[in-house]
Amino acid sequence: MTQQIEHYGVISDNILPVIDIQNLPLKKGKLVTSDIRECSDDYICKLYLLLKNVGIRITESFLYGISGPNRKKIQVPFCNGVKASSFNYFFFNSPNLEIVDLSNCYQVNNRVIKCIISNCKKLRELNICGCRLVTDSAFNTEFFSPTGSCMTNLKTLNIQGCSQIIDLQSIIKRTRDLESLNISFCRNITISTFEDVIQCCINLKELDISSCDGINDNNYEFNYIANTNIEKISLSRSKLSSSTLKKIISSMENLQYLNLNYNVNVNDEVFYEISSKLMKLNTLCLRSCANISDKSFFYLGESLRELEHLDISWCPMLTSKTLKYLALRYSRNNVKKLKTLKLSQNTNLGNFFDSDDNFTDTINDYRKKIPRLYLNNQCESSSNDIDHTQTLNSTNSEQNNISESQENIFQDKILEECIVKLIQNANVKTKLVGGGLTPLSMCLIIKYNCETLVNLELEGLKNVTTSDVLEHIGVLCRNLKNLSISIFENDDLSIESFDKICRKCINISSLSLDVSNVESNYHHSSIINCISNGDSLLKLNELSIVINPKIGISDENLDSLSSCKFQLSKLRIKNFQGFSNDYFKKNNSKFIKLFSSVIEISLSGNDYSNDDDVILLLKLVKVPSSVELINFNNISVDLPKYIWENFQSIKQLSVFNDKTKVLLERFN
Structure with a gap:
């Protein structure tokens, strides 16, 4: 049969070439080949995806043909052209399967799941994302061995979008070694079940409960306080209150990845909890968290030293102060540099508002922290030391007479003087008259992180993505792979700087460019060129x-x-x-x-x-x-x-x- 498939241009030393679709054994748009057992698991998975992408469906005979005791992996997402009974036949005859992916196979029901768990004793990974016919009874242990040994090897379970699954007790009692669990979009799972999961699955490292509307604290108080081993958690679109979020964060000190996207209850207090507790955090996603402000990045300081990926796009309360705080943070050598920075659509980053009243409560802390973090020995490696002592040597009597508004002005003045000194020391040049501290703060961030930046998103940032910022990206960011940016200026300087990005950032594989504000036909065409x-x-x-x-x-x-x-x-x-x-x-x-x-x-x-x-x-x-x-x-x-x-x-x-x-x- 292998030779026959080779004739169709499908197999050549287990490598997928361009398929000659005209010569494939098709019937009504379906592949009817029934005997390709000799092919490897990886090859079968690649062949299936390739056929799916060109509109060719598989049939029952395909499943019959690849079944057998040597099969260890099957990945057939969106396979809706075969009956559930054919899956049962396949799993009954493939007892050594370790990895099963049936995501978005809408015909998969409880019987298929029971067949998998009953027959595949070595199963390590099960993905039934989007299989909406599956209910709690599919995992009811009374159908299996008394000890539940059929599920003890399971390490990864994805039941995302299985909306009929409500109670996870049958799962978590038999899968104590579970390391990764995705229950996102299971809207009927409750917070008590979530608490049971983190208590019982002691080896759990990855957990996704995004868009689980039932996980809320309206009628239940989350009380789990012991530390967990969880390293990665997604809580996007969570209904949990800020107080419960703080409790969860406090119990997960091993977190390396935290996704809080689209959370209305994430505020500066939650951010403070993150920055003070999660010392191992590497990735932080706060996209569209409308209640975090500049104060959060004032708190950040030199905390979260392992942080390499930061997404704070679509956060409307952030102003240019956030850029300045980030510039101060990354001027230091004791924090890891960024690989990912997403700031898109923070439309107020280009503006500078007066500090709100909340900042007056922390002005004394600010005076203590900023000199220690950024001012006293800002450029230890530089021959030109920066002296800020004059700025800070106000007498106690003078400080006591400063009104709240004056304190805010004083704070802003300190911050601006710090940035000016950093600009001078880092030799950040501007082509524009005045330059502006906001875009130059962005230039500082780029310069400090240029060697590590791989993903950069700066769309919709008017008064931020000036020609100076474009210039710094083009000249410095040689490892950049994904770039999203907006160009607002109708001038030759911006075109010249963008051209440097196109010519010198040779590793870019994804480019998202917004030139909807460029009104000149000439400059518009120049950008395309x-x-x-x-x-x-x-x-x-x-x-x-x-x-x-x-x-x-x-x-x-x-x-x-x-x-x-x-x-x-x-x-x-x-x-x-x-x-x-x-x-x-x-x-x-x-x-x-x-x-x-x-x-x-x-x-x-x-x-x-x-x-x-x-x-x-x-x-x-x-x-x-x-x-x-x-x-x-x-x-x-x-x-x-x-x-x-x-x-x-x-x-x-x-x-x-x-x-x-x-x-x-x-x-x-």
Whole structure:
């Protein structure tokens, strides 16, 4: 059978080449090959994903063909083209399985789970994410051996989105060695069950309870205070109060990863608990935590010395003070440098507000901490020592006479003087008159972390991402792989600096660029040219551009992009206005290189392209998996149906305009 498969171009020394789909043994779009037992587990998994991506489904005979006692791993997510009974046959005949991934296989039910647990005694990892037919009874131990030995080897369990699972007692009593548990989006699991999990699963290291609405403290008080071994926890969109969050944090001193994204109850007090208790923390995600302020980063100081990944995007209360505190923090050599920094859409970072009244309560602590942390010996390694003693040598009588507002002004003055000294000492240059302490503080952060930064997100930061910041990224950040940034300025300096990013940051694989505020046609086109010129961005794999809707993307811009040397798998262009359908038809062959390798494509905003133009473009995309067309206002209501029926590789199709709203998803 191996030779037969080789004939189809599927197997060559266990390596997946380009498949000759025309010669595969297909029946009604399904692969009917029934005997490939000789293939390795990894090969079977890769083959399945490859076939799925080009719209080919497997059949029962495929499962029969790969079953057997030598099979140790099966990963078939979104496999909805076979019956549940076929899975039962497979698991009954594959008793040595250790890793099972049936995520989003909607036909998987309790019988399938019972069959797995009863027969696969060596099972270590089970992923049934999105299997909504599975209930608590699937894990009821009365169906298994009295000692529950069938589950004792289980290390990883993912039941994300299994909404009918309510009680985890049957699981946690028999899986004492469980190390990773994902129960996110199981909305009926309660906080008492959560408490039982961390008490009973003493070896648990990873826990995800994101979007578990039932885990709240409305009618229950969380009382667990003993330390746990948990190293990674996700609590995004949690309903827990700030007091309960502080208790949880206090019980998890071994945490290395903490995700609190979209938590309305995360405030400065919770952040203080984090910064004072979690000394091993490496990753902190606080995206869209609307109640944290600059005060949190005042608390941060030199705490969390192991922190390398920080996401504080979409936090509206943060101002330019946060940038200054971060610049002060990373001027020191006793904290790890950042690999990830996400600040996008913190629209107030470019502003500087007066300190709120809360800061007056800590002004004395501030006077003590800031000199110790940043001022007395700021540049120990520098020959030019910085002397701040004059700034701080106010007499006690003078300090006692300072009003609250004066204290705030005094605090701001200290902070600004610190930043000015750091700018001078770090030799941070500006091309702009005045420069501005806010963007130059950002420059300091970049300079201190330039050797380690891999992921940087700075979208929507007006008055922050100036040409100076672009210049520092382009000149210093050679290891950068993922960059999201907005350009606001209509000047040649910004273009020159962005060009340095494209030419010198040679490791960038993902670029998200917002130029919707660039109003000059010349500068707009110059930015597009920077992306596609010569040997720029050769490793680029994902590109997202938000264009000024008044300008759109022109034929010349598309020409420029089509000449690029990088190969994209994901392409997103917002505000596609200006695209000429006649030009695209006449120059269709030019765009083969740009579109041929794209798997996910999202285009929005076009009043000119008709059905034929869109179909012509999609035909350039060899195996599209996700297609999004937003506000293409000249297409017909019949186009989505045509695309769905004629492009079988598409798993997700979104078409939205005034005439039609279509969202389709293929699960097999």
